[in-house]
Amino acid sequence: MREVFQQELQEVQDRLVEIASLVATSIERATTAFNDSNVTVAETVIADDSTIDELAASLDELAITILARQAPVARDLRIVVSALRISASLERMGDIASHIAQLARYRFPDKVVPQTLRETFARMGQLDVEIAHRLVDLLETEDVQIAEEIRNEDDKVDELHVSVFDAVLAETWAGEASATVDATLASRYHERFADHAVSIAKKVQYLATGNWVPAEA
Amino acid sequence: MREVFQQELQEVQDRLVEIASLVATSIERATTAFNDSNVTVAETVIADDSTIDELAASLDELAITILARQAPVARDLRIVVSALRISASLERMGDIASHIAQLARYRFPDKVVPQTLRETFARMGQLDVEIAHRLVDLLETEDVQIAEEIRNEDDKVDELHVSVFDAVLAETWAGEASATVDATLASRYHERFADHAVSIAKKVQYLATGNWVPAEA
Numbered sequence: 001m002r003e004v005f006q007q008e009l010q011e012v013q014d015r016l017v018e019i020a021s022l023v024a025t026s027i028e029r030a031t032t033a034f035n036d037s038n039v040t041v042a043e044t045v046i047a048d049d050s051t052i053d054e055l056a057a058s059l060d061e062l063a064i065t066i067l068a069r070q071a072p073v074a075r076d077l078r079i080v081v082s083a084l085r086i087s088a089s090l091e092r093m094g095d096i097a098s099h100i101a102q103l104a105r106y107r108f109p110d111k112v113v114p115q116t117l118r119e120t121f122a123r124m125g126q127l128d129v130e131i132a133h134r135l136v137d138l139l140e141t142e143d144v145q146i147a148e149e150i151r152n153e154d155d156k157v158d159e160l161h162v163s164v165f166d167a168v169l170a171e172t173w174a175g176e177a178s179a180t181v182d183a184t185l186a187s188r189y190h191e192r193f194a195d196h197a198v199s200i201a202k203k204v205q206y207l208a209t210g211n212w213v214p215a216e217a
Numbered sequence: 218m219r220e221v222f223q224q225e226l227q228e229v230q231d232r233l234v235e236i237a238s239l240v241a242t243s244i245e246r247a248t249t250a251f252n253d254s255n256v257t258v259a260e261t262v263i264a265d266d267s268t269i270d271e272l273a274a275s276l277d278e279l280a281i282t283i284l285a286r287q288a289p290v291a292r293d294l295r296i297v298v299s300a301l302r303i304s305a306s307l308e309r310m311g312d313i314a315s316h317i318a319q320l321a322r323y324r325f326p327d328k329v330v331p332q333t334l335r336e337t338f339a340r341m342g343q344l345d346v347e348i349a350h351r352l353v354d355l356l357e358t359e360d361v362q363i364a365e366e367i368r369n370e371d372d373k374v375d376e377l378h379v380s381v382f383d384a385v386l387a388e389t390w391a392g393e394a395s396a397t398v399d400a401t402l403a404s405r406y407h408e409r410f411a412d413h414a415v416s417i418a419k420k421v422q423y424l425a426t427g428n429w430v431p432a433e434a
Contacts, residue, residue: 064294064295064298067284067294067298068290068291068294071288073285074285077281077284077285078281081281081284081301084298084301084302085301085305088302088305165398168394168398169394169395169398173394175394177385177386177390177392177394177397178386180394180397180398180401181382181385181386181397181401184397184398184401184402185401185405188402188405
């Protein structure tokens with residue numbers, strides 16, 4: 001029974017890694033679509049979001065089946081509950097990648113943000129992509145050092161998020177209202193994407209260290 | 218054992234109702250703060266958010282304890298897992314109420330949105346408040362009719378959300394960049410608040426009808 005349970009936990013972990021990998025691909029493509037106004041790539045991201053949703057739902061079913069059949073307690077129970085929460089965050093990160101791609105598609109053939117902010121968004125996108133790849137590594141290895149790195153990169157995303165508002169609210173800002181709306185939404189999406197990664201990193205950190213972190217903290 | 222379990226499930230439900238009531242109070246106050254530029258009320262909302270966070274974390278602990286001690290299966294198991302998800306959504310709704318209050322505090326003594334959009338935001342705020350109160354009723358009564366009403370009101374919020382973008386992107390829009398940023402963020406917050414309520418309503422609907430709804434759907 002114990003061996004079956006360990007296999008099932010491994011299956012949960014493998015599936016989390018699989019979903020995280022798809023999320024990493026999606027944010028990578030969304031960033032390309034956003035920076036290069038590539039509507040074909042944008043559409044791939046939007047289409048792939050339903051795959052992420054289905055895999056997350058299917059992982060949730062597996063976790064519930066494990067709870068029902070194995071009735072885990074203590075740390076094992078918290079691993080399964082954490083998996084449910086991690087899958088919800090990954091699903092949400094997929095949604096956000098899709099929102100970023102939608103902005104690119106909506107403005108096509110124009111670029112989403114004016115020249116003056118393009119470098120900032122390129123950097124934010126790059127950070128989100130790095131964070132997503134680190135998340136895959138973290139879920140695979142449970143190396144808490146990676147959780148720290150994700151937190152540091154999230155701080156950088158937050159700084160860029162603030163700098164976007166500074167730019168938009170500066171007297172020198174010459175963007176039209178549509179550019180202001182797009183920059184506001186895009187910046188918020190990039191920031192939330194990184195937030196979800198930090199939320200997942202905290203949960204993995206708990207599993208490695210035993211310090212339980214409440215939902216969404 | 219069964220009786221203890223029923224009492225524990227009742228406790229879970231009572232706590233969800235309690236948290237939802239606090240969220241309803243917060244969105245009500247956030248709406249007042251936002252419409253009337255009332256910085257004192259805004260600060261109450263921001264301060265109360267940590268209470269909501271703590272109650273949600275404490276409910277999660279109760280749910281995990283129930284899973285460990287009672288090892289529920291079938292519908293009972295799904296009730297407890299749903300409670301974990303509902304608490305995460307309520308916690309997030311509290312965050313959003315706090316974000317709306319923060320916008321009010323940040324712009325004080327100015328109002329957050331220009332005159333032309335004030336009526337639209339008053340209506341959006343009113344709908345979010347109604348939705349939050351219906352959510353309390355739904356969690357108390359599990360009357361699926363209320364879930365439908367929440368869905369209808371969410372549709373109205375979505376329409377207003379679109380109308381905010383139409384207004385901001387119209388040639389007649391005379392708002393400065395700061396007004397555009399605030400309207401964009403405020404509209405997005407109001408829309409997400411209602412989305413979370415719909416997500417909870419779907420889970421309660423499942424518990425009443427047996428149709429399982431995946432996470433975040």
